[in-house]
Amino acid sequence: MRELGIGLIGTGFMGRAHALAFNNARAVFELPVTLKLAALADADTERAQRCATAWGFAQAHGDWQALINDPKVDVVAITTPNHLHYPMAMAAIAAGKAVYCEKPLAVSLQQADAMRRAASDAGVVTRVGYNYQHNPMITLARQMIANGELGEIISFQGEFSEDFMADPASPWSWRCEVEHAGGALADLGSHLLSMARYLVGDVVSVCADTQTVHAQRPAIKGSNDLKPIAVDDQVHALLRFANGARGTVSSSWLKHGYKNHLSFEISGTKGTLAFDQERLNELRVCRVGQDGFQRLLAGPALPGYAAFSPAAGHQLGYNELKTLEVQELIMALAGQGADGTDFEAAWAVERLATAIRVAAKEERWVQVDAV
Numbered sequence: 486m487r488e489l490g491i492g493l494i495g496t497g498f499m500g501r502a503h504a505l506a507f508n509n510a511r512a513v514f515e516l517p518v519t520l521k522l523a524a525l526a527d528a529d530t531e532r533a534q535r536c537a538t539a540w541g542f543a544q545a546h547g548d549w550q551a552l553i554n555d556p557k558v559d560v561v562a563i564t565t566p567n568h569l570h571y572p573m574a575m576a577a578i579a580a581g582k583a584v585y586c587e588k589p590l591a592v593s594l595q596q597a598d599a600m601r602r603a604a605s606d607a608g609v610v611t612r613v614g615y616n617y618q619h620n621p622m623i624t625l626a627r628q629m630i631a632n633g634e635l636g637e638i639i640s641f642q643g644e645f646s647e648d649f650m651a652d653p654a655s656p657w658s659w660r661c662e663v664e665h666a667g668g669a670l671a672d673l674g675s676h677l678l679s680m681a682r683y684l685v686g687d688v689v690s691v692c693a694d695t696q697t698v699h700a701q702r703p704a705i706k707g708s709n710d711l712k713p714i715a716v717d718d719q720v721h722a723l724l725r726f727a728n729g730a731r732g733t734v735s736s737s738w739l740k741h742g743y744k745n746h747l748s749f750e751i752s753g754t755k756g757t758l759a760f761d762q763e764r765l766n767e768l769r770v771c772r773v774g775q776d777g778f779q780r781l782l783a784g785p786a787l788p789g790y791a792a793f794s795p796a797a798g799h800q801l802g803y804n805e806l807k808t809l810e811v812q813e814l815i816m817a818l819a820g821q822g823a824d825g826t827d828f829e830a831a832w833a834v835e836r837l838a839t840a841i842r843v844a845a846k847e848e849r850w851v852q853v854d855a856v
Protein backbone atom coordinates (compact mmCIF):
# COMPACT_ATOMS: atom_id res chain seq x y z
CA MET A 486 0.00 0.00 0.00
CA ARG A 487 1.24 3.50 -0.88
CA GLU A 488 2.69 5.50 2.02
CA LEU A 489 1.88 9.16 2.63
CA GLY A 490 4.22 11.16 4.85
CA ILE A 491 2.50 13.79 6.99
CA GLY A 492 4.33 16.95 8.02
CA LEU A 493 2.61 19.13 10.62
CA ILE A 494 3.59 22.76 11.36
CA GLY A 495 2.44 24.20 14.69
CA THR A 496 1.79 22.61 18.07
CA GLY A 497 -0.90 24.91 19.52
CA PHE A 498 -4.67 24.37 19.74
CA MET A 499 -4.93 23.28 16.10
CA GLY A 500 -1.58 21.48 15.98
CA ARG A 501 -2.85 19.11 18.64
CA ALA A 502 -6.24 18.75 16.86
CA HIS A 503 -4.49 17.82 13.58
CA ALA A 504 -2.19 15.35 15.33
CA LEU A 505 -5.19 13.69 17.00
CA ALA A 506 -7.06 13.62 13.68
CA PHE A 507 -4.21 11.98 11.75
CA ASN A 508 -3.76 9.39 14.50
CA ASN A 509 -7.52 8.78 14.77
CA ALA A 510 -8.02 8.55 10.99
CA ARG A 511 -5.58 5.65 10.88
CA ALA A 512 -7.48 3.90 13.67
CA VAL A 513 -11.04 4.59 12.51
CA PHE A 514 -11.00 4.29 8.73
CA GLU A 515 -9.74 1.68 6.30
CA LEU A 516 -7.67 4.17 4.34
CA PRO A 517 -6.38 3.35 0.84
CA VAL A 518 -2.90 4.59 1.87
CA THR A 519 -0.68 4.12 4.91
CA LEU A 520 -0.21 7.33 6.88
CA LYS A 521 3.26 7.95 8.28
CA LEU A 522 3.63 10.79 10.77
CA ALA A 523 6.92 11.95 9.26
CA ALA A 524 7.75 15.31 10.81
CA LEU A 525 6.55 18.03 13.17
CA ALA A 526 7.79 21.64 13.17
CA ASP A 527 7.38 24.50 15.59
CA ALA A 528 9.27 27.75 16.07
CA ASP A 529 9.82 26.52 19.63
CA THR A 530 12.32 23.69 18.92
CA GLU A 531 12.11 22.16 22.36
CA ARG A 532 8.30 22.01 22.17
CA ALA A 533 8.51 20.57 18.63
CA GLN A 534 10.67 17.74 19.97
CA ARG A 535 8.43 17.10 22.99
CA CYS A 536 5.22 17.07 20.90
CA ALA A 537 6.78 14.93 18.15
CA THR A 538 7.57 12.27 20.74
CA ALA A 539 4.17 12.50 22.42
CA TRP A 540 2.14 12.58 19.22
CA GLY A 541 4.09 9.92 17.30
CA PHE A 542 5.97 11.99 14.71
CA ALA A 543 9.30 10.52 13.57
CA GLN A 544 11.20 13.78 13.45
CA ALA A 545 11.07 17.32 14.89
CA HIS A 546 12.19 20.55 13.21
CA GLY A 547 12.62 24.07 14.60
CA ASP A 548 12.49 25.47 11.07
CA TRP A 549 9.31 24.95 9.03
CA GLN A 550 11.20 25.23 5.73
CA ALA A 551 13.23 22.13 6.73
CA LEU A 552 9.96 20.22 7.18
CA ILE A 553 8.76 21.25 3.72
CA ASN A 554 12.10 20.22 2.20
CA ASP A 555 12.02 16.85 4.01
CA PRO A 556 11.60 14.20 1.25
CA LYS A 557 9.60 12.02 3.66
CA VAL A 558 6.87 14.69 3.82
CA ASP A 559 4.13 14.46 1.13
CA VAL A 560 1.39 16.48 2.87
CA VAL A 561 2.05 19.74 4.73
CA ALA A 562 -0.50 20.57 7.45
CA ILE A 563 -0.34 24.24 8.49
CA THR A 564 -1.68 25.20 11.92
CA THR A 565 0.17 28.46 12.53
CA PRO A 566 -1.23 32.01 12.94
CA ASN A 567 -3.04 33.25 9.85
CA HIS A 568 -0.28 35.47 8.39
CA LEU A 569 2.02 32.42 8.11
CA HIS A 570 -0.42 30.41 5.97
CA TYR A 571 0.65 32.23 2.80
CA PRO A 572 4.45 31.78 2.95
CA MET A 573 4.16 28.22 4.24
CA ALA A 574 1.53 27.09 1.71
CA MET A 575 3.33 28.76 -1.20
CA ALA A 576 6.61 27.04 -0.24
CA ALA A 577 4.86 23.67 0.09
CA ILE A 578 3.14 24.08 -3.29
CA ALA A 579 6.45 25.08 -4.89
CA ALA A 580 7.88 21.83 -3.52
CA GLY A 581 4.99 19.92 -5.14
CA LYS A 582 3.39 18.90 -1.83
CA ALA A 583 -0.28 18.67 -0.88
CA VAL A 584 -1.41 21.33 1.61
CA TYR A 585 -3.90 21.04 4.46
CA CYS A 586 -4.14 24.59 5.79
CA GLU A 587 -6.08 25.98 8.72
CA LYS A 588 -8.68 28.64 8.10
CA PRO A 589 -8.92 31.44 7.16
CA LEU A 590 -6.88 30.80 4.05
CA ALA A 591 -4.91 34.07 4.23
CA VAL A 592 -4.86 37.60 5.62
CA SER A 593 -5.64 39.32 2.32
CA LEU A 594 -7.64 38.51 -0.79
CA GLN A 595 -4.50 39.01 -2.89
CA GLN A 596 -2.68 36.30 -0.91
CA ALA A 597 -5.67 33.95 -1.14
CA ASP A 598 -5.86 34.51 -4.90
CA ALA A 599 -2.13 33.76 -5.35
CA MET A 600 -2.51 30.61 -3.24
CA ARG A 601 -5.42 29.18 -5.22
CA ARG A 602 -3.68 29.96 -8.51
CA ALA A 603 -0.38 28.41 -7.42
CA ALA A 604 -2.16 25.25 -6.20
CA SER A 605 -4.12 24.97 -9.42
CA ASP A 606 -1.02 25.49 -11.61
CA ALA A 607 0.95 22.92 -9.60
CA GLY A 608 -1.96 20.45 -9.57
CA VAL A 609 -1.57 19.71 -5.85
CA VAL A 610 -4.43 18.65 -3.57
CA THR A 611 -5.42 21.34 -1.06
CA ARG A 612 -7.85 21.40 1.84
CA VAL A 613 -8.74 24.10 4.39
CA GLY A 614 -9.87 23.51 7.97
CA TYR A 615 -13.56 24.32 7.72
CA ASN A 616 -14.15 21.30 9.94
CA TYR A 617 -17.72 22.08 11.01
CA GLN A 618 -18.92 21.15 7.51
CA HIS A 619 -17.79 17.54 8.06
CA ASN A 620 -20.42 16.97 10.74
CA PRO A 621 -22.71 14.12 9.59
CA MET A 622 -25.68 16.29 10.67
CA ILE A 623 -24.50 19.01 8.28
CA THR A 624 -24.21 16.38 5.51
CA LEU A 625 -27.80 15.42 6.33
CA ALA A 626 -28.91 19.08 6.25
CA ARG A 627 -27.27 19.52 2.85
CA GLN A 628 -29.01 16.40 1.53
CA MET A 629 -32.38 17.57 2.83
CA ILE A 630 -31.91 20.92 1.08
CA ALA A 631 -30.73 19.27 -2.17
CA ASN A 632 -33.67 16.82 -2.08
CA GLY A 633 -36.09 19.74 -1.85
CA GLU A 634 -37.39 18.74 1.58
CA LEU A 635 -37.48 22.40 2.61
CA GLY A 636 -38.88 23.54 -0.73
CA GLU A 637 -37.32 26.61 -2.31
CA ILE A 638 -34.75 28.10 0.09
CA ILE A 639 -35.66 31.66 0.98
CA SER A 640 -33.63 32.51 4.08
CA PHE A 641 -30.35 31.77 5.90
CA GLN A 642 -29.91 33.32 9.34
CA GLY A 643 -26.52 32.47 10.81
CA GLU A 644 -24.44 33.42 13.80
CA PHE A 645 -21.04 32.36 15.07
CA SER A 646 -20.32 33.84 18.47
CA GLU A 647 -18.00 32.98 21.33
CA ASP A 648 -16.97 34.88 24.47
CA PHE A 649 -13.24 34.26 24.70
CA MET A 650 -12.44 37.97 24.13
CA ALA A 651 -15.43 39.34 26.11
CA ASP A 652 -13.33 40.50 29.04
CA PRO A 653 -11.63 43.79 28.05
CA ALA A 654 -8.70 42.58 30.16
CA SER A 655 -8.21 39.61 27.81
CA PRO A 656 -4.76 40.41 26.45
CA TRP A 657 -3.62 41.18 22.93
CA SER A 658 -2.72 38.14 20.81
CA TRP A 659 -1.88 37.57 17.15
CA ARG A 660 -5.64 37.34 16.59
CA CYS A 661 -5.87 41.11 17.35
CA GLU A 662 -3.53 42.21 14.54
CA VAL A 663 -4.94 43.20 11.14
CA GLU A 664 -1.79 41.93 9.39
CA HIS A 665 -1.70 38.67 11.35
CA ALA A 666 -5.35 37.71 11.57
CA GLY A 667 -8.39 39.94 10.99
CA GLY A 668 -10.72 39.92 14.04
CA ALA A 669 -13.94 38.08 14.79
CA LEU A 670 -14.95 38.02 11.13
CA ALA A 671 -11.75 36.20 10.10
CA ASP A 672 -11.53 34.02 13.18
CA LEU A 673 -15.15 32.92 13.61
CA GLY A 674 -17.14 34.52 10.79
CA SER A 675 -15.12 32.74 8.08
CA HIS A 676 -16.51 29.39 9.32
CA LEU A 677 -20.06 30.75 9.10
CA LEU A 678 -19.54 32.21 5.61
CA SER A 679 -18.12 28.90 4.43
CA MET A 680 -21.11 27.07 5.94
CA ALA A 681 -23.60 29.47 4.29
CA ARG A 682 -21.96 28.92 0.89
CA TYR A 683 -21.83 25.15 1.46
CA LEU A 684 -25.52 24.88 2.29
CA VAL A 685 -27.20 27.66 0.31
CA GLY A 686 -24.67 28.58 -2.40
CA ASP A 687 -22.90 31.65 -3.73
CA VAL A 688 -23.55 35.08 -2.27
CA VAL A 689 -23.80 37.88 -4.82
CA SER A 690 -24.03 41.02 -2.68
CA VAL A 691 -23.62 42.16 0.92
CA CYS A 692 -24.27 45.10 3.21
CA ALA A 693 -22.55 45.15 6.59
CA ASP A 694 -21.43 46.80 9.80
CA THR A 695 -18.30 45.97 11.78
CA GLN A 696 -17.22 47.33 15.15
CA THR A 697 -14.17 47.37 17.38
CA VAL A 698 -15.67 47.56 20.87
CA HIS A 699 -12.45 47.35 22.91
CA ALA A 700 -9.92 49.60 21.15
CA GLN A 701 -7.12 48.72 23.60
CA ARG A 702 -6.07 45.55 25.36
CA PRO A 703 -3.23 44.69 27.77
CA ALA A 704 -0.06 43.80 25.87
CA ILE A 705 0.23 40.69 28.04
CA LYS A 706 -2.02 39.24 30.74
CA GLY A 707 -2.27 41.55 33.76
CA SER A 708 -0.10 44.30 32.22
CA ASN A 709 -0.93 48.05 32.41
CA ASP A 710 0.83 48.46 29.07
CA LEU A 711 -2.08 48.74 26.58
CA LYS A 712 -1.88 47.97 22.86
CA PRO A 713 -4.23 49.60 20.32
CA ILE A 714 -6.63 47.18 18.59
CA ALA A 715 -8.00 47.80 15.10
CA VAL A 716 -9.67 44.48 14.24
CA ASP A 717 -13.43 43.93 14.49
CA ASP A 718 -14.92 42.52 17.70
CA GLN A 719 -18.32 42.05 16.08
CA VAL A 720 -19.84 42.06 12.62
CA HIS A 721 -23.41 42.05 11.30
CA ALA A 722 -24.19 41.58 7.62
CA LEU A 723 -27.07 41.17 5.18
CA LEU A 724 -26.61 38.74 2.28
CA ARG A 725 -28.28 38.17 -1.06
CA PHE A 726 -27.64 34.69 -2.46
CA ALA A 727 -27.38 33.86 -6.17
CA ASN A 728 -30.43 31.58 -5.88
CA GLY A 729 -32.56 34.49 -4.61
CA ALA A 730 -32.45 33.56 -0.91
CA ARG A 731 -31.78 36.37 1.56
CA GLY A 732 -29.72 36.09 4.69
CA THR A 733 -28.11 37.53 7.76
CA VAL A 734 -24.81 36.60 9.36
CA SER A 735 -23.33 37.89 12.57
CA SER A 736 -20.24 37.07 14.51
CA SER A 737 -18.79 38.21 17.81
CA TRP A 738 -16.06 37.07 20.15
CA LEU A 739 -17.52 39.22 22.94
CA LYS A 740 -20.85 37.47 23.43
CA HIS A 741 -21.06 36.25 27.00
CA GLY A 742 -22.37 32.74 27.41
CA TYR A 743 -21.41 31.39 24.01
CA LYS A 744 -18.46 29.02 23.64
CA ASN A 745 -18.93 27.65 20.11
CA HIS A 746 -22.24 29.07 18.89
CA LEU A 747 -21.98 28.38 15.16
CA SER A 748 -25.69 28.30 14.49
CA PHE A 749 -28.12 28.80 11.65
CA GLU A 750 -31.72 28.56 10.62
CA ILE A 751 -32.46 27.82 6.98
CA SER A 752 -36.02 28.36 5.83
CA GLY A 753 -37.67 27.23 2.65
CA THR A 754 -41.19 27.30 1.30
CA LYS A 755 -41.84 23.87 2.89
CA GLY A 756 -39.92 23.98 6.17
CA THR A 757 -37.11 25.18 8.39
CA LEU A 758 -33.86 23.55 9.57
CA ALA A 759 -32.02 24.72 12.69
CA PHE A 760 -28.53 23.81 13.95
CA ASP A 761 -26.21 24.88 16.76
CA GLN A 762 -22.62 23.60 17.00
CA GLU A 763 -22.95 23.63 20.82
CA ARG A 764 -25.40 20.72 20.27
CA LEU A 765 -23.60 19.30 17.25
CA ASN A 766 -25.33 15.92 17.28
CA GLU A 767 -28.73 17.49 16.71
CA LEU A 768 -30.66 19.01 13.87
CA ARG A 769 -34.09 20.53 14.39
CA VAL A 770 -36.56 20.45 11.54
CA CYS A 771 -40.08 21.76 11.09
CA ARG A 772 -41.94 20.74 7.96
CA VAL A 773 -45.01 22.56 6.73
CA GLY A 774 -48.06 21.44 8.72
CA GLN A 775 -46.11 20.56 11.91
CA ASP A 776 -46.81 22.61 15.01
CA GLY A 777 -43.18 22.83 16.05
CA PHE A 778 -39.70 21.48 15.58
CA GLN A 779 -38.76 17.81 15.54
CA ARG A 780 -35.32 16.98 16.99
CA LEU A 781 -33.20 14.63 14.85
CA LEU A 782 -30.37 12.95 16.78
CA ALA A 783 -27.17 11.68 15.12
CA GLY A 784 -26.89 7.92 14.85
CA PRO A 785 -25.20 5.14 12.86
CA ALA A 786 -27.52 5.54 9.87
CA LEU A 787 -25.18 8.40 8.99
CA PRO A 788 -21.88 6.94 7.67
CA GLY A 789 -19.69 9.62 9.27
CA TYR A 790 -21.22 8.80 12.64
CA ALA A 791 -21.16 5.00 12.18
CA ALA A 792 -17.38 5.16 11.65
CA PHE A 793 -17.02 6.12 15.31
CA SER A 794 -19.95 4.45 17.05
CA PRO A 795 -22.50 1.74 16.26
CA ALA A 796 -24.93 3.20 18.81
CA ALA A 797 -27.22 6.21 18.41
CA GLY A 798 -27.05 9.07 20.88
CA HIS A 799 -23.46 8.39 21.98
CA GLN A 800 -22.42 11.62 20.28
CA LEU A 801 -19.52 12.85 18.21
CA GLY A 802 -17.29 15.76 19.28
CA TYR A 803 -15.10 18.42 17.74
CA ASN A 804 -12.11 16.11 17.25
CA GLU A 805 -14.22 13.59 15.34
CA LEU A 806 -15.15 16.34 12.85
CA LYS A 807 -11.43 17.00 12.37
CA THR A 808 -10.87 13.26 11.82
CA LEU A 809 -13.62 13.21 9.17
CA GLU A 810 -11.90 16.19 7.53
CA VAL A 811 -8.59 14.28 7.43
CA GLN A 812 -10.34 11.25 5.94
CA GLU A 813 -11.68 13.41 3.09
CA LEU A 814 -8.20 14.85 2.52
CA ILE A 815 -6.69 11.37 2.33
CA MET A 816 -9.41 10.11 -0.03
CA ALA A 817 -8.76 13.10 -2.31
CA LEU A 818 -5.02 12.35 -2.22
CA ALA A 819 -5.76 8.75 -3.15
CA GLY A 820 -7.86 9.99 -6.08
CA GLN A 821 -11.03 8.61 -4.50
CA GLY A 822 -12.97 11.71 -3.53
CA ALA A 823 -13.42 15.39 -4.11
CA ASP A 824 -15.28 16.40 -0.93
CA GLY A 825 -14.00 19.14 1.34
CA THR A 826 -13.05 22.80 1.00
CA ASP A 827 -10.07 23.33 -1.31
CA PHE A 828 -8.13 26.56 -1.86
CA GLU A 829 -10.53 27.61 -4.61
CA ALA A 830 -13.55 27.37 -2.28
CA ALA A 831 -11.60 28.96 0.60
CA TRP A 832 -10.64 31.86 -1.69
CA ALA A 833 -14.37 32.39 -2.36
CA VAL A 834 -14.89 32.63 1.43
CA GLU A 835 -12.09 35.25 1.59
CA ARG A 836 -13.69 37.20 -1.24
CA LEU A 837 -17.01 37.21 0.61
CA ALA A 838 -15.34 38.32 3.86
CA THR A 839 -13.52 41.07 1.96
CA ALA A 840 -16.81 42.25 0.43
CA ILE A 841 -18.27 42.44 3.95
CA ARG A 842 -15.31 44.57 5.13
CA VAL A 843 -15.65 46.89 2.12
CA ALA A 844 -19.42 47.19 2.62
CA ALA A 845 -18.92 48.07 6.30
CA LYS A 846 -16.20 50.62 5.57
CA GLU A 847 -18.03 52.31 2.71
CA GLU A 848 -21.52 51.89 4.24
CA ARG A 849 -23.12 50.52 1.05
CA TRP A 850 -24.22 47.33 -0.70
CA VAL A 851 -21.22 45.64 -2.40
CA GLN A 852 -21.23 43.14 -5.27
CA VAL A 853 -19.06 40.22 -4.14
CA ASP A 854 -17.56 39.60 -7.58
CA ALA A 855 -16.49 43.26 -7.78
CA VAL A 856 -13.99 43.17 -4.88
Ligand SMILES: NC(=O)c1ccc[n+]([C@@H]2O[C@H](COP(=O)([O-])OP(=O)(O)OC[C@H]3O[C@@H](n4cnc5c(N)ncnc54)[C@H](O)[C@@H]3O)[C@@H](O)[C@H]2O)c1
Nearest residue numbers: 495496497498499500527528564565566567587588589614
Ligand atom coordinates in the same frame (compact mmCIF):
# COMPACT_ATOMS: atom_id res chain seq x y z
N1 LIG B 1 -10.66 25.01 12.32
C1 LIG B 1 -10.88 25.41 13.55
O1 LIG B 1 -11.88 25.08 14.18
C2 LIG B 1 -9.84 26.30 14.21
C3 LIG B 1 -9.86 26.52 15.60
C4 LIG B 1 -8.84 27.29 16.16
C5 LIG B 1 -7.86 27.86 15.35
N2 LIG B 1 -7.90 27.63 14.01
C6 LIG B 1 -6.85 28.20 13.13
O2 LIG B 1 -5.64 27.48 13.36
C7 LIG B 1 -4.52 28.37 13.25
C8 LIG B 1 -3.72 28.33 14.54
O3 LIG B 1 -4.55 28.68 15.62
P1 LIG B 1 -4.25 28.09 17.08
O4 LIG B 1 -5.41 28.47 17.92
O5 LIG B 1 -3.83 26.69 17.00
O6 LIG B 1 -3.00 29.02 17.47
P2 LIG B 1 -1.94 28.76 18.61
O7 LIG B 1 -1.39 30.11 18.94
O8 LIG B 1 -2.51 27.91 19.68
O9 LIG B 1 -0.80 27.89 17.88
C9 LIG B 1 0.01 28.42 16.86
C10 LIG B 1 1.23 27.54 16.73
O10 LIG B 1 2.05 28.02 15.67
C11 LIG B 1 3.40 27.98 16.09
N3 LIG B 1 4.18 28.94 15.31
C12 LIG B 1 4.10 30.28 15.30
N4 LIG B 1 5.01 30.79 14.44
C13 LIG B 1 5.66 29.74 13.89
C14 LIG B 1 6.71 29.61 12.93
N5 LIG B 1 7.27 30.68 12.38
N6 LIG B 1 7.15 28.38 12.60
C15 LIG B 1 6.61 27.28 13.17
N7 LIG B 1 5.60 27.33 14.10
C16 LIG B 1 5.14 28.55 14.44
C17 LIG B 1 3.32 28.37 17.57
O11 LIG B 1 4.51 28.03 18.26
C18 LIG B 1 2.11 27.53 17.98
O12 LIG B 1 2.50 26.19 18.25
C19 LIG B 1 -5.10 29.74 12.92
O13 LIG B 1 -5.06 29.94 11.55
C20 LIG B 1 -6.54 29.66 13.40
O14 LIG B 1 -7.42 30.51 12.70
C21 LIG B 1 -8.84 26.85 13.43
